[in-house]
Amino acid sequence: MVFSKLWLNYKKLDDTRKRILISCEHSLKESAAFEELQTAMKAMLPEAIVLWKSEVFDDDSYLIVLGIHPELDREEYTIAASLNITEICGGSEAGLLYGVFEFLKRTALAGGFIGFNAQAKPSQPLRMLDHWDNADGSIERGYSGKSFFFKDGELLVNERTVMYARLMASVGINGVVINNVNVRGSAKRLLTKDYADSLEELGELFGRYGIKLFICPDFAAPISVGGLDSADPLDERVINWWKECCASLFSRIPNLGGFLVKADSEGQPGPFAYGRDHADGANMLARAVAPFGGLVIWRCFVYNCAQDWRDLKTDRARSGYDNFMPLDGRFDDNVILQVKNGPMDFQVREPVHPLFGAMKHTKLMAEFQLAQEYTGQQKHVCWLVPMIKDILGFHTKHDMQDDRVSRTVCGVAAVANTGDDFCWTGSELAAANLYGYGRLLFNEDTDLDELAEEWAQLTFGDDEQVISAVSEILKGSHKAYEDYTVPLGLGWMCKPNHHYGPDPWGYEFDRWGTYNRADRNGIGVDRSPAGTGYSAQYAPEWAEVYGDIDRCPDDLLLFFHRVPYTHKLRGGKTVIQHIYDAHFEGYEQAEHFAALWASLKGRVDERTFKNVSERFEEQLNCAKEWRDIINTFFHRLSGIDDKQGRKIYN
Structure with a gap:
């Protein structure tokens, strides 16, 4: 191995x-x-x-x-x-x-x-990684090979899982979810005796390294593995089934931390089928695990995925707040609501989720995605740690002693970017996200420049040229990716389903609520009070800022407002000129990063050099596509030329 x-x-x-x-x-x-x-x-x-x-x-x-x-x-x-x-x-x-x-x-x-x-001591009490691994060995949104937890329905405990536990403990991770929130196939049987011995062994290994083991159950397990005809959370038969199931599980697996649940979202079963709400479903499970000190982490990623693109008022961004805010105070003490960092789906730029700070009587944790589903799929370098730090440090402006997101939550989770590739993360440079994420949660005051250099030195050795080049690449990578992909908080514009590469209207007429509303007159989604009203979900101070086209931050302008292409940003550029400039500059930065890496030939081992070089070749090809397709798309719609006269394809 x-x-x-x-x-x-x-x-x-x-x-x-x-x-x-x-x-x-x-x-x-x-x-x-x-x-x-x-x-x-x-x-x-x-x-x-x-x-x-x-x-x-x-x-x-x-x-x-x-x-x-x-x-x-x-x-x-x-x-x-x-x-x-x-x-x-x-x-x-x-x-x-x-x-x-x-x-x-x-x-x-x-x-x-x-x-x-x-x-x-840690800044965050609960510091988790969520693996979207399936029991057959595949990984949903995985870009680093196959699962090292599962193979052909078998749960693996071997020298690689020992190394994984060491790596996670070294950066302070203390909770790991081993299977996909979309529970499929034999993973539904993780609750049964079929997996009891291997779960116990893995739990003991994790416990040795200070890590709690979590699993994702099928909410409909009373039907799928229990033989009942219902999963109604208020049905006494269902309640008793879960109590017996959890008593058996926790007696066999003392280091089991509890469950992570995705319910009533994207086709997953949940309490809505029985006329119940999220609190009914979460509390039923919470009471089953409570005698054993277990937690139920309930994902807030729920929305109506049958939206009509003609409907200008229904807004996917509103769904988390609209679904959960009315339930504030109804969840048991051992329920934690897991809220994505933004209201959509791990885009390169989104506003901070409005639930943070708003739910004052409910435990929350923040969810990020290290797996680069929308940020280059580990073929593009994109260091996400600065973004995570910014979001955790965001002041929600709610009435509390410390209104930062990091103080409104009792933990943080991230979708893991690992797999069974030699280097664990597909790209050698993507491991910087895994390392930096854990280090940041342990010490939220970590200096990011030092963190980049620290990871580079521990990974590649003491060569100052290598440390300097790798650090420069990491620190500029997120902005470069944002520049050559999607402008000003707009999001999406990627190819449907697999989410890699540009497709400006790929989702525009689909059911997922991910629209950009671009036409010849302008671009952006009106989420002001006059539009979908999403901006009003924030604390009053932010609601006023986001709802006002003249005060809204430029980098989120198109998320909150529909504007003409000639609308001027704070720096004096028009929206259309910013789009052109950003895409050309982002591509140039990617070229610069590739050249920096090429200069390290002979200074890093050949396997590593080849791994990253191949990915930079792909990054440059894809970044060029993003640059040319997005610029051409907006030029054809707007009819406005680039002031610098650069090549745009007509």
Whole structure:
């Protein structure tokens, strides 16, 4: 089984010590923290021996003391490091493990043992990855090979899942959903004894690394695997079936965290079929898992996917707020509503979802997508971490002590971008999203420039030219992608179904509510109070800004307003000239990134160089298509020439 170790590929240090001494209580000798230290030290100091509680300590020794301090929070750690001795303490084995990974990271970046003091605990309590893996081994919206959790209906636990747990723990992930929210095939039987043994084994592995195991159940499981004729959440037979199911599951899998549920959306079963609402469905499941400390995470991605394009008032963007806001306060304490970062579907630019800060009596968590469904599918480099940080730091303007999104939620989840490819994420550079996402949730104050350089160094080594080039590519990649694809918050304009490549009217007359309303007179969707009224779902201060065409931020203008092509943006450009300029400039940036990578030939290993080079070739081809098709589309509609006279195809 061959796979990359990514940022945990420990390299030799510039140190000549002969002994590494690890001192800890006997109970910690079997911990993941102890094992990780052993593994790392053997790679970093290959000529040294690693000992437990040796009596010998001299100039050729380095001592690492591990301990549990109950006065610390469970996931908190402290580190007191010097040139000869380091003490790492955690509030639990999970906190200790996080401390060990922080010590190893700083040691690796410095190239040797250094003195420092650190104390940290996570910014977010629940830091999750959601895998859209199917039991047959396929991955919905997967761009990195097949599943490493499932193959032909079998749940796998092997050396790759161990490496996965190490990688996730190293960046602070503490919850993983292993199967697709669209529950299909034999995944419906994850609730049954068919998978009990393998789920127990995987749960034990995850627990060792401080990770809770979650699964997505079929809401209609009482019918699909239980033999009942109903899944009505208020039917006593259904209620009792779920109680018995959960009692059996949690008794076999002590590290089971609970369920992630997609209901009544895009064809998935749910409580609406029985005249019930989301609170009825979520609370029924929550009461079944509550005796075992379980959570029910209920997705808010629900909308009517049978919209008529002729209807100018119905608005998919409104659906999350309209469906869930009236239910505020009706959900049980162990229900968390999982809200997408924006109201549509993981577009490169959307406004922050209006539910954040609005639901004051309901627990929420934010959902992002590391799988690059709409941002280049891991063929284009697009570092999403700055966008995630911006959204978590967004001030909702609701009446609360701290109105940032990060303070209105009790956790964050992201759709994973992993698969069984050698490098885990399809593109070697896409792993920066996985690493940065976890690091950001653990410390929301993380400096993004430092984070990009840190990932590049841990992944590619100490070559300054490599670190500089990779960091520059990452930091400029999101803006470049946005520039050469979809302008000013408009969204979509991609090919239907697979969502890769340009198709300006691909969804324009379809049922999905993803319209741009472009014609010869103008472009954009009127979501002001005079239009669909979506802008009024925000706190009054933002509602006034978004609803006013003269105050709306330029980068969201076409999301909220329909404007003529000659409408002037704040910088003085017209909308049409901005579209032309952005698409030419975005493509030029992509060319620049490809040239930067090409300059690293011989400085990174050949497999990695080829992997990224091939993807840059595809990125340039696709970016050129985006540039030319979008510019030509708008030129033909508007009849307005590019002021700079660049080539537009007519």
